[in-house]
Amino acid sequence: xxxxxxxxxxxxxxxxxxxxxxxxxxxxxxxxxxxxxxxxxxxxxxxxxxxxxxxxxxxxxxxxxxxxxxxxxxxxxxxxxxxxxxxxxxxxxxxxxxxxxxxxxxxxxxxxxxxxxxxxxxxxxxxxxxxxxxxxxxxxxxxxxxxxxxxxxxxxxxxxxxxxxxxxxxxxxxxxxxxxxxxxxxxxxxxxxxxxxxxxxxxxxxxxxxxxxxxxxxxxxxxxxxxxxxxxxxxxxxxxxxxxxxxxxxxxxxxxxxxxxxxxxxxxxxxxxxxxxxxxxxxxxxxxxxxxxxxxxxxx
Numbered sequence: 171x172x173x174x175x176x177x178x179x180x181x182x183x184x185x186x187x188x189x190x191x192x193x194x195x196x197x198x199x200x201x202x203x204x205x206x207x208x209x210x211x212x213x214x215x216x217x218x219x220x221x222x223x224x225x226x227x228x229x230x231x232x233x234x235x236x237x238x239x240x241x242x243x244x245x246x247x248x249x250x251x252x253x254x255x256x257x258x259x260x261x262x263x264x265x266x267x268x269x270x271x272x273x274x275x276x277x278x279x280x281x282x283x284x285x286x287x288x289x290x291x292x293x294x295x296x297x298x299x300x301x302x303x304x305x306x307x308x309x310x311x312x313x314x315x316x317x318x319x320x321x322x323x324x325x326x327x328x329x330x331x332x333x334x335x336x337x338x339x340x341x342x343x344x345x346x347x348x349x350x351x352x353x354x355x356x357x358x359x360x361x362x363x364x365x366x367x368x369x370x371x372x373x374x375x376x377x378x379x380x381x382x383x384x385x386x387x388x389x390x391x392x393x394x395x396x397x398x399x400x401x402x403x404x405x406x407x408x409x410x411x412x413x414x415x416x417x418x419x420x421x422x423x424x425x426x427x428x429x430x431x432x433x434x435x436x437x438x439x440x441x442x443x444x445x446x447x448x449x450x451x452x453x454x455x456x457x458x459x460x461x462x463x464x465x466x467x468x469x470x
Contacts, residue, residue, distance in 0.1 A: 205226035256287055344368070
């Protein structure tokens with residue numbers, strides 16, 4: 171699969187939370203394989219955690235990633251790691267095996283959701299249940315690493331859970347208004363969110379998987395996708411803003427000329443200016459603008 175082959179280091183971005191009463195040496199060292207997971211760690215850990223995100227550039231393709239020695243050092247020194255699993259960030263397991271630690275806490279979204287490695291859509295952070303489970307596991311593990319601040323972590327988790335409850339209300343309201351509306355996609359990036367929102371993604375999964383894996387889709391699938399726009403079947407085209415190919419660019423242009431609104435979706439959280447909840451709300455707002463006013467959002 172395409173996300174298993176690397177071409178260049180995207181660069182690790184460091185997001186630290188510090189305070190006057192917590193020195194850098196006393197902070198729990200944590201790593202999020204993707205910056206959306208790093209953000210959740212930071213929200214729960216607050217001033218007692220220093221968080222590094224490995225994949226964090228929304229302008230590049232996260233499927234093509236090669237680690238560097240600096241990334242290896244971050245993983246080696248981490249006391250807590252959160253990763254996606256299902257083959258999306260296999261390099262993390264390789265790095266963890268290269269620097270084993272019996273005290274290191276490793277949280278896998280795949281394991282929390284009980285999914286097999288053969289799961290077809292690896293973009294688990296768009297699944298509404300994922301971050302609730304991740305945040306609770308983060309709180310549990312942080313309390314074990316630093317029992318003295320367990321109450322603090324618990325309070326932070328309660329705040330996070332409350333914000334996700336509010337996000338759930340937005341999802342429910344959207345679903346009540348737009349359930350059944352048809353959309354097209356390039357890849358299964360936001361498919362879990364689209365399903366939760368009640369939208370009907372009519373793009374064949376075979377097409378989505380081919381684009382995701384860097385394979386040329388079949389002529390039949392391309393023709394089917396084109397007809398979705400030219401025959402006015404779909405109301406929105408969800409376009410992976412981090413991956414372009416001749417096929418996807420051609421379809422984006424066709425959608426534009428067919429007056430089908432385009433909504434950019436991302437695999438890593440756009441930064442700066444976003445946390446996980448704001449990111450999901452921004453995607454939902456973009457879809458709302460497309461469905462209500464036929465307005466495109468080509469970038470966040």
